[in-house]
Amino acid sequence: MSERLKIAITKGRLLDQSVELFEAAGLDCTPIRNPGRRLVHCLPNYPLDAVLAKAPDVITYVEHGVCDLGIVGKDTILEKGGSFYEVLDLGFGKCRFALAVKEGSDFYGTYKTRRVASKYPEVTRSFFEKKGMDVDIIKIEGSVELAPILNLADAIVDIVETGATLKANGLVPIEEVAPVSARLIVNTASMKLYKDEIADLIARCEGELEKRT
Amino acid sequence: MKFNINTPEGTRDRLFAECQERRQVQARLTRLFRQRGFLEVSTPDTEFYDLFARSGSAISQEQMIKVGDPSGKFCVMRPDSTTPIARVAATKLKAVALPQRLYYDQTVYRANPAHNGSSREIPQCGVELIGAKGKKADLEIIATAIDALRCCGAPKFHVELGHAGFFRELAGRLELADDGAEEMRALIEGKNFAALVDFLTPYQGHPACAALAQLSRLFGGVEVLAQAERLAGQTPAVDYLSSLYDELSAAGYGQYIRFDLGMVHQIDYYTGVVFRGYVEGAGDAVLSGGRYDNLVGVFGREAQATGFAVDVDAVARTLPQLVPPVLRTVVHYEPGYLAQALEAVDSCPAGTCELSPCRTLESSLNLARDKGVERVLVFDKDGERTVTV
Incomplete structure (x- = not known):
């Protein structure tokens, strides 16, 4: 293998689980575990360099081809879109997008135009577009649960893991919008130019994922 | 009133070396295209939206840049060149015998999402071979595509072949409804390996299933064709690609050819072989083309056709940067010596020598100093002399 590949990994929780997966697949991830002040982490026993980035930036780096691969949540992929190959569902970082309303309210039982608050306006738009419903979408940057409490919105579309935060705020999920988990994405040109190198990394991840199921 | 003097998002000024x-x-x-017998055509920057809506091309309405037309009709900036050229071939060139070899060197316009660093204005050079069906026409266009990337000086590149018929045949065997086929196509195009397997689970055991599940992985060297045949049995599409490969290899093009049977973009537009060119250093395909036998007919003259377009800037970015010439000499001349001064400028390499617009020699010397030029050439009644600054 001649070419060193570059991968962008989403910082935070996905990073820990990505490192676990890579290590189980035989990649020595010590440089990622002990980053020091370095920004690019070169794995010692595998031709792979890793950079850590915020989720939407992972997509940006892969789309522009400055990173060959990326690990990013399906939530960001659905919201941001873009042109790349989405080759593997890595199985971790599992949660779902759900539509949630104030407990006891009847979201669908009216002809009034409803307002939906979300950090993910694109996901929300396409969900209601498929239903053929007009809704007013309001983008919220922080705690979306506040919007219905303050009567800014009739419902929210947000990421739900256990539902505990919703429950604590008197909200209930009424419908799943889309399942979410971490994905391995690949730049379209890199896939063709470094086929063998990328296929090897994919095969290692796939092998490990099969063991898990 | 506050006037805006910067350029709109997605457009920019280009200076010098760029x-x-x-x-x-x-x-x-364009030198290569002319050499191969293609003639240049140029079409309007703006056209009626109807033209592109009718063509069945995959460029969505959102991607087209709309402009007003005094007639009140809906116009767009040309989002691709093949459709207008198909129109020309079917109308203005109706009486001309087929095949016609046409090339273009013009910009296409696409509205891209904000702040993603891509340009709205994409200069393309491309060819269309109109009114020729069959293998020889495909061979000519694919070989020309390879020669196009080669003549640009791309260091490491390849052209990848696929066939619209392969996916159509497999999808047909599965007897999917239209939206099911479209969902599967999107999974294959996105090389969404895992999701494709999930999608096909209900069809397990169906003879087309194994091949479809592997379709997004069927890319690489010529061995891919044998793999495809093992999975799907003999198909006209794979047989055809294999025969193209034999002939192209015999002509010395084999080393540049790869295959991707999961190349299933614009499946309703392309009718046969499709291809894309990749250059090391570019994050996406820089060349794309294929056979589109139905497009010209839409405009009134049945003619099978094939062609490709090269993204000029994407290729240029992968080449070594050019260094603009450095100014070495300023020419100062007294009234009556213009001819000699211009002759001196014209005899130097381009960009290394220029006239001084100053009236006095002293100002010309100052100008040279400001520009960091050491040599001033003077023409006056004493003839020609050099002053070092």
Whole structure:
């Protein structure tokens, strides 16, 4: 293998689980575990360099081809879109997008135009577009649960893991919008130019994922 | 009133070397196209939206840049060149015998999402071979596509072949409804390996299933064709690609050819072989083309056709940067010596010598100093002399 590949990994929780997966697949991830002040982490026993980035930036780096691969949540992929190959569902970082309303309210039982608050306006738009419903979408940057409490919105579309935060705020999920988990994405040109190198990394991840199921 | 003097998002000014780098690629490509017998056509920057809506091309309405037309009709900036050229071939060139070899060197316009660093204005050079069906026409266009990337000086590149018929045949065997086929196509195009397997689970055991599940992985060298045949049995599409490969290899093009049977973009537009060119250093395909036998007919003259377009800037960015010439000499001349002064400028390499517009020699010397030029050439009644600054 001649070419060193570059991968962008989403910082935070996905990073820990990505490192676990890579290590189980035989990649020595010590440089990622002990980053020091370095920004690019070169794995010692595998031709792979890793950079850590915020989720939407992972997509940006892969789309522009400055990173060959990326690990990013399906939530960001659905919201941001873009042109790349989405080759593997890595199985971790599992949660779902759900539509949630104030407990006891009847979201669908009216002809009034409803307002939906979300950090993910694109996901929300396409969900209601498929239903053929007009809704007013309001983008919220922080705690979306506040919007219905303050009567800014009739419902929210947000990421739900256990539902505990919703429950604590008197909200209930009424419908799943889309399942979410971490994905391995690949730049379209890199896939063709470094086929063998990328296929090897994919095969290692796939092998490990099969063991898990 | 506050006036806006910066350029709109997705557009920009290009200075010096960037212009030269673009021109160099355009010059090399168009020289090759002319050499192969293609004639240049140029079509309007704006056209009626109807034209592109009818063509069945995959460029969505959102991607087209709309402009007003005094007639009140809906116009767009040309989002691709093949459709207008198909229109020309079916109308203005109706009486001309087929096949016609046409090339273009013009910009296409696409509205891209904000802040993603891509340009709205994409200069393309491309060819269309109209009114020719069959293998020889495909061979000519694919070989020309390879030669196009080669003549640009791309260091490491390849052209990848696929066939619209392969996916159609497999999808047909599965007897999917239209939206099911479209969902599967999107999974294959996105090389969404895992999701494709999930999608096909209900069809497990169906003879087409194994091949479809592997379709997004069927890319690489010529061994891919044998793999495809093992999975799907003999198909006209794979047989055809294999025969193209044999002939192209015999002509010395084999090393540049790869295959991707999961190349299933614009499946309703392309009718046969499709291809894309990749260059090391570019994050996406820089060349794309294929056979589109139904498009010209839409405009009134049945003619099978094939062609490709090269993204000029994407290729230029992968080439070594050009260094603009450095100014070495300023020419100062007294009234009556213009001819000699211009002759001196014209005899130097381009960009290394220029006239001083100053009236006095002293100002010309100052000008040279400001520009960091050491040599001032003077023409006056005493003849020609050099002053070192």
